[in-house]
Amino acid sequence: MxxxxxxxxxxxxxxxxxxxxxxxxxxxxxxxxxxxxxxxxxxxxxxxxxxxxxxxxxxxxxxxxxxxxxxxxxxxxxxxxxxxxxxxxxxxxxxxxxxxxxxxxxxxxxxxxxxxxxxxxxxxxxxxxxxxxxxxxxxxxxxxxxxxxxxxxxxxxxxxxxxxxxxxxxxxxxxxxxxxxHLFDNRYGTGQSTLDGILRATNVLLAGKTVVVIGYGWCGRGIASRARGLGANVVVTEVDPLRALEAVMEGFSVTSMREAARVGDVFITATGNQHVIDREHLEVMKDGAILANAGHFNVEINIPALEALAVEKREPRPFVTQYLLADGRRLHLLGEGRLINLAAAEGxxxxxxxxxxxxxxxxxxxxxxxxxxxxxxxxxxxxxxxxxxxxxxxxxMGVAIDALTPEQERYLASWEAGT
Known part of the structure; x- marks a missing residue:
């Protein structure tokens, strides 16, 4: 057996x-x-x-x-x-x-x-x-x-x-x-499946919303690209200057998490690090903000801080926990802060x-x-x-590509040829 x-x-x-x-x-x-x-x-x-x-x-x-x-x-x-x-x-x-x-x-x-x-x-x-x-x-x-x-x-x-x-x-x-x-799974797979999970959990319209992508590694790149394709205004936060510069050159707004927390409608973490959404960010978010994690572990959003801020919580939809704060604002955590593409969708x-x-x-x-x-x-x-x-x-996929000729291989392996 x-x-x-x-x-x-x-x-x-x-x-x-x-x-x-x-x-x-x-x-x-x-x-x-x-x-x-x-x-x-x-x-x-x-x-x-x-x-x-x-x-x-x-x-x-x-x-x-x-x-x-x-x-x-x-x-x-x-x-x-x-x-x-x-x-x-x-x-x-x-x-x-x-x-x-x-x-x-x-x-x-x-x-x-x-x-x-x-x-x-x-x-x-x-x-x-x-x-x-x-x-x-x-x-x-x-x-x-x-x-x-x-x-x-x-x-x-x-x-x-x-x-x-x-x-x-x-x-x-x-x-x-x-x-x-990572060039395909992390970028195209995570990009599509993360938004799939968010949409299945919430059924919100992303067009016109401000989506904050925290982390611009390969997963973050894919998420930002797909969110923009759905009409969202995408803001990127980063700690790596090279990645931040790349995001700027790709046409995304880049700012600090402290500033992004005030303007975002949907927040998606993709860093692999803990508490990249922290208490100070939760305290200034808009009423109705949506929090989702695309990273492997449920540590990227400071859930204990969210629990401490809340006076009440309920589940208005599967995979959505609504936290009511003392000032009347509502923050929505998706999939218990676990990776949303598999918590609420199919990966x-x-x-x-x-x-x-x-x-x-x-x-x-x-x-x-x-x-x-x-x-x-x-x-x-x-x-x-x-x-x-x-x-x-x-x-x-039925895609044919070329092969180097022997002459081209010799040229690439040589150093004598000049201008």
Whole structure:
């Protein structure tokens, strides 16, 4: 019997249909899965995956299983699980899944421990919670682990801190840093899915509203671009002068958070840092302001400060908590301050996750093949994998590109030619 903890196995048929629908938009991962099924490069490898339990993730898990891996899946965020998908993986694929949408913190960590009970050789993380738990509380099992991958910016930051402190026990590939991941997933995926989550939660019209985007990394770039495309007046706040300058050159208004707090209608955090919306900002926001987070953890908005300011709170819509302040203003927090694209919507479109999860699958294969040559530190995705994913995606889209001629290659490799 497969061990699992999901909401309801009766949801499995709906989940299977949705997984198959997503697969149609994931041709690169499908090609990898077909090769894995032939070659079985992951035979006998135990993988503990702490990822958002979505239709796209299900297709990644199926690809790994096709390659011979024994995979256990747990959620990387309490609100990101799609319960029908979790049920389908258990019922139809025999994958142990520990994930329930809306689970409390105690259940969340119990599920992480359940995944680690499978004694993984490899970890696949999205936010570094699984790796952190393994290093802090399950150190006796580190001797069996020989590698891992990390999906998101926040997790890579934590892993680099671990490596710098000399505590990271095995090599981890930063999938987030692949060009075919962050240039597309973070920008186009987060840009579209964040606004999708906000619109599903609120049904507000963005045209004409002032949308404040806090953080202008790749996720912030995508959010700002899509918000402007919907007719919003976009204001960007930043702490990095280069990113702030880029936002200015892209035509966005850039100002301090203190000033932006007074004019914004919708606030979207995308920094990976804590309390970028703080009490001083909450105290001056407009009546009716909407607060949403696109970052991995629910720390970017100072929720304890919001709770302290409120005299009353209620839920006028699913995924919307309305805080009534003493002066009569109402502030609306979406999705409990958790990443809104998965709390209130379905996450990134399958077509963009195709590339991200192709990187995941190929990085796992790379770790297995090179396990004896890698040191315990954070690695980038090998360039040959990045370029292979890009090439496969173009082919799947029916896009042809040119190749250098031998003469052009010689010219680019030479130094003698002058003016």
């Amino acid at each position: 497969t061990e699992y903890d999901v909401k309801d196995l009766d949801l499995a048929e709906v989940g299977r249909s949705r997984i198959e629908w997503a697969a149609q938009e994931m041709p690169v991962l499908r090609q990898i899965a077909e090769r894995f099924a032939r070659e079985r490069p992951l035979e006998g490898i135990r993988i503990a995956a702490c990822l958002h339990v979505t239709t796209e993730t299900a297709n990644l898990v199926r690809a790994l299983v096709a390659g011979g891996a024994e995979v256990v899946l747990t959620a990387s965020n309490p609100l990101s699980t799609q319960d029908d998908v979790a049920a389908a993986l258990v019922k139809y694929d025999g994958v142990p899944v520990y994930a329930i949408k809306g689970e409390d913190k105690e259940t969340y960590y119990r599920h992480l421990h359940a995944a680690l009970d499978h004694r993984p050789h490899l970890t696949m993380d999205d936010g570094c919670d699984l790796v952190t738990l393994l290093h802090k509380e399950r150190r006796e099992e580190l001797r069996e682990a020989f590698g891992g991958t990390e999906e998101t910016t926040t997790g890579v930051i934590r892993l680099r801190a671990m490596a710098a402190a000399g505590v990271l026990a095995y090599p981890v590939i930063a999938v987030n840093d692949a060009k075919t991941k 990134h479109p399958s077509a963009v996750m195709d590339m991200s999860f192709a990187n995941q699958a190929l990085s796992v294969e790379y770790l297995v093949r090179h396990r004896d040559a890698l040191e315990p530190r954070v690695y980038g995705v090998p360039e040959e994998i990045d370029r292979r994913v890009a090439r496969l995606k173009l082919e799947a």
